[in-house]
Structure formats: C-alpha cells, structure tokens
Amino acid sequence: MGALFRYLRQRLVFKIGMVTLVVIAAGFAASSYLNSRRAASALQSSTVDASTNLAQGMIAGIRGAMLAGNGILVQDLITEAQGKLPSVSIRVFDQAGAQVFTAAGPAPAPGSLSPELAQVLAGTPRAQSGATVLRGLPNQERCQTCHPALPAVRGVVSMVPTQADSAGRRAELLGSIVTDAFKHIMTARKVKQSELDDYFRELAAAAPGLQVAVFDHEGSVAYGERPPGDEDSWRAAVLAAAAPGAVARDLQLPGQGPARLVPLPMEPRCQECHKDSRPVRGVLAVALPLAPADGPGGELEAVLEVSLQNIMLVALGRLVTRFLDSVARSGAVSALTLHDGEGRLYYDAFARPSPPPAVAIALAGRKSTLRREGGDLVVVAPLLNDMQCQRCHGGDLPVRGAVEIRASTARAERAERDAMRSAAGFAGLTVVLCFLVLWLVLKRIVVDPVRRIGDVAEKIGGGDLTGEVTGATAGGDEVARLGARINEMVQGLRAKLHLEKFVSRGAAAAAEAASTAAQGGAAFRSIRSSGERRACAVLFTDIRGFTSYAEKIAPEEVVKMLNRILAAQAEVVHRCGGDIDKFVGDELMAVFLGDDGARHAVQAGLEMVEAVRAARAGTDIAVGGGVSYGEVVYGAIGAEDRMDYTVIGDVVNTGARLCSAASAGELLCTEAVVKSCGDSPGAIAFDPIEPLKVKGKKEPLRTYLARKA
Secondary structure, rough: HHHHHHHOOOOOHHHHHHHHHHHHHHHHHHHHHOOOOOHHHHHHHHHHHHHHHHHHHHHHHHHHHHHHHHHHHHHHHHHHHHHOOEEEEEEEEOOOOEEEOOOOOOOOHHHHHHHHHHHHOOOOOOEEEOEEEEEHHHHHHHOEEEEEEEEOEEEEEEEEEEEEOOOOHHHHHHHHHHHHHHHHHHHOOOOOHHHHHHHHHHHHHHHHEEEEEEEEEEOOOOEEOOOOOOOHHHHHHHHHHOOOOOOOOOEOOOOEEEEEEEEEHHHHHHHHOOOOOOOOEEEEEOOOOOOOOOOOHHHHHHHHHHHHHHHHHOOOOOHHHHHHHHHHHHHHHHEEEEEOOOOOOEEEEEEOOOOOOHHHHHHOOOOOOEEEEEOEEEEEEEEEOOOOOOOOOOOOEEEEEEEEEEEHHHHHHHHHHHHHHHHHHHHHHHHHHHHHHHHHHHHHHHHHHHHHHHHHHHHHOOOOOOOOOOOOOOOOOOHHHHHHHHHHHHHHHHHHHHHHHOOOHHHHHHHHOOOOOOOHHHHHHHHHOOEEEEEEEEEEEEEHHHHHHHHHHHHHHHHHHHHHOOOOOOOOHHHOOEEEEEOOOOOEEEEEEOOOOOHHHHHHHHHHHHHHHOOOOOOEEEEEEEEEEEEEEEEEEEEEOOOEEEEEOHHHHHHHHHHHOOOOOEEEEEEEHEEEEEOOOOEEEEOOOOEEEOOOOOEEEEEEEEEEO
C-alpha cells in the first residue's frame, strides 16, 4: 500500500485528480447539505401546516359533534380519524385537563376485580365493602340506543357516603345534586318536558317520600309535581327564592320533612329557550320525608344512581364527569368512582390527573402550541367555550377543553434519509466519473506531454542531447509550446556543444556570460570589457617532421593522422586541467590557470611527447614544445562580428619562441616556470641549457629542458 501511495504521489494526474475530486466532493457536499436543509425546512413547514390544519379540522369536527349533543359521535369521530391516519394520535382534554373520549383498553381479568365489583357486574343491584357502596347501572331498554352491545349492567358507581354529615345536611346535599343533574338534562339538545318529569318521578320512586318540582318565576309549577303542603305557602317561598340576589334556602313545613329551594339564575346557556332578561328564571324545590326509608346513605345512593342514568339518557355521557365532580365538591361523599360495564375504571372524581404542560397552557391562555417531541410534531389547540357551547359546558370557563394532535414524522424522515442517500450515491458516482474522465483527459492533454518533456529533460541532465519532445508545436497549447521551447533549447545545446569543439572553454564561458548582458552592441561591449590580467602558464607544441610526411601522403590520410595526433594531445591537456586555446595547423596552444598551472603545463607537455609517440603509427612524427609562465591579459580580441577569446602578452610570445626552438621530443621552459613549480616538482626535473637568444629580447633567455625525474 505504501509503495502504491508513493507511486501515485509521483503522478501529476493523480495530484490534479485528487484536487479536482476534493473540489467536486466539497461542491456536492455543500449542495447536498443546502438541498437537504431546504428539503427539511420545507418538510417541517408542510408537516407543521398539515398538523395545524388537522388540529383545526378535528376541533371543527369535535365541536360539531358536541353541538349535536352526542358524545358518542365525538368518540366515533376520533376513532375513525385515527383509523385512517395511523401516524396521527388524537387526544381530547376537558376543562380540568383530564383526557376524555379515550378508547377503552383491554377488559381486566375477572380475577383482578374486587369481589364486590364482580358481584355487581354479574347483576346484583348493590354491594358493600366496608364503607364503600357499589351500585349497578342497569342497561335498560332505553339505554340500548347508545349502548346496544353492553351486558345487563352498563356501569357501576362506587362511593363512600359521608354518613356523619349527611343526616343534618340532607336537604342541602340532595338539593345540590338534583339541581346539578337538572341543569345537565335541561340544557341538552331537544330535551322533552316528559323526560324531566320522568326524572323527577324516578327520584320519587327510588327514594320514597322525596319530591322534586321546578317553579317558574311566577311561582307556578313548570316540571314535576308540587310537594305536599299549602299552595300559597309554597308560592310565597318560591317568589322569595326567585328574588334578585336570593340564594338557596332551607324550608321546614309543619308536619313534613325538610325542603330546599334553589334559585335557577339566568345563565348564557339558558337564553336559547328563555328569551327574557330576568336574572332568575325559576326555582327548584326538593322536599324530603321526615325519615328516609333506607337511611340517609340509601337516599343519597338512590338519588346519585337515578341522576346518572338520566344524564346519560340525554346523550351527554361526557358531562357525567362534571356531575360527579359537583357531587364530590358537595361533600356528600369522600370517594366516588365510576366503572364501565366490563369493570374498567372510567372516572375517579377524587384523583384527577395533571394535564400535560402544553395542554395546561392551552387551557389557561387560550393559545395554540407547537413543539417537537422525539420524532413527533405535537400541536395543542384550545376548544373555546363560545356561546353555543355554553349550553352544555356552562359559562364559568373561557376554554372548555383542548385537542392534542401528535403527528409522527418518521415516514417523512425516512424519505428524507432515502433522498439524502440517493443524493450521496449520485454525488459519489458523479465524482468517480469526473475523476476517471479527468484522469483520461488530463493524461492525454497534460500528463503525457509533460512526461515526454520530463524524459527529454532527464536525458539532457545525463548529457544526452539526442532526445526530442514529440508532438510539440509552437502553435499549440501551453504544454505544446513548452515542448517546442525544450526542443529549441536542445538544438541550442547541440549547437553549443559543437561550437565548443571549435573554441576554447574560456571562449565558450565568455560567450555564455555575455548572453546574460544586454542585446546587440551591449553584448559586444560586455565581451570586449571582460579582459583581465591573470597569471597562467602557456604551452605550445608543434609537430616535427609533419611537412615531409604530408608531401608523401594523400591529403585525406594527412588529415586523419593530424587529427589523431592532435586528439591525443588534446586528451592530455584536458586530463591535466588545461584549456586548448587554439589549433594553428599542426601547432597546439593550451592555457593552464591556477597556482599549479605551471606544473600542470609541464606535466602535460611531457605526457604529450609520449602520447604522440604512441599515436604516430610507425612514422617519424614527434612533437616539441615550450612552456612559459607569467602575467597575461585574458580576454576577447577582434571585430564585433568575429572575435577570438585568448591570452595576450609577452608570456605568450615567449612560449611560442621556446616551442620553435625545441627539437623533436623536447620541452623547453622559462626560469619563471621552474620557480613556479617550486622545490618539490614531483616526477619532473629541469636541466639548464644554453641561454636562448629570443627575438625581441635584449638579453638571452635562461632556458631549461624539462624531463621526467
């Protein structure tokens, strides 16, 4: 893996592809993120709108069903809605925050019920366990309009009467219970007078001696029958109770039990039937016998059972809970529960649960709330207690309940995740395809040409000037033009290499330095001004016997022989660190710079004698040479369009004179050369010879013959 990574890292197309891949991936990632955010925002907005609209629709449906006066329609509406919308949960809460219209859970196992409850459900009208009294609510024929599938008992009411107080407060407690039941029945839709009369007769039958009547504001009986006693006395008591500001009052008639007169104030829910503006629309009177047949507890049980039955008969089953609450508030009982026909606890008047926070906000502030809870979107909207609703719910609270719509967003979130995965897969496939296309295209139009340029550059670095970038044209793209420039450079290097064969290295170096100066005349001035004084040794060699040899041999052979001999000498010069200044016919001139220039020049001269002997191929050709040492001027001479870069000075002339005076195989040197070689010349020895008379010199030149020690 490491080797593969190193291989890829060395490939330009891989680097370009990776950069492009990162850019494309970043672009797709940003695009996918923004699209997902927009999609999520749109999804949330649509989900919120759908949930809010659903909540408003459910509120309208529940309100319509409630206004019809039938709570069973509300239950059916919720059940049907949740059946068609399995991802939606609907909950309805009453004014106190208790959940209503809930679907019945599984029936409790028979063994889990108390013996008394099981006994009443089996058909026993009444059972008692300690202070707790249980009474069954029979499923009469008139009940089966709404409860056709229930068994013989459709409910059980369980209570603990407050026996200590009920005896002294019989009229107050029973009057409160009957009045509340009357209001529930009276405000029901399409209630008939006969239904109220039946309710009062059933009370009298269940609790012998108890009589209930409702008087109008003039003191006449509107519902029920006038209790026993003087008619005028009752009329006077009723008119007093119906006076503005009057409150409930007890009445004790001679020879009879206690009675309770309860004013019926004109409430908003009453005005649908009572169009007048009187503050009190009538008085409800409850007359009791001196002593109840079954005792105060039995009397209370009978009134409570009959009241529950009649409230349910007017299809206001959900208002039973309000009735039970009023009974609990009256103080007549210390425990009060209602079970359905299968033993499930339907309502506990003394154990109302606390509503959820959002429901409490809706009930208290009449505000809708929207929140996310886990993967659900929850909308809670209040059910306002407007004028039409107050007929059943009264006008004591501005809100009669709340509706909670819980919509699961799991399906939408799955769709969003699927869309994200699809987008990511498409983005990944696009990135891979782009990478492959870029790889192929870049390899063809960039990488391959650059590789060819690199191969040629590598050859040039190794000294091979035979390479050429193929497909490179001056009219192509940037890479093609670069290849053309490389080819031009190679051609220039070839020309320079061939040029160096005809000039000295010093001349080539001067020409290269001048190429960086200004163009035209400035370049010529740069070369002309580059002459400098340098200390160097100058070596001249000349072939002896070459003229006679050339007269006898064909010109082509002469050239071959001359080139072989000069090549042997040139190889020695280069090996000893010298620079061939020029060839003049069969003569060679070399320059040796540096502190050891004289010693290197002498060493080269001695080796050149031996090299020529080896290269003369059976001829009598030999060389003689001269070496001089001193200060010269090193620079360019000549015209602007033709110059020679060489050394000038007396040292050069002296070296040439020594070369002319040397015999075949001899190497003559000046005294300055001997002194420059020092005391330890190594394998070189100098023998003084007769001073040499040199043209242009007044005094003979002290000369030495160099030889190998």
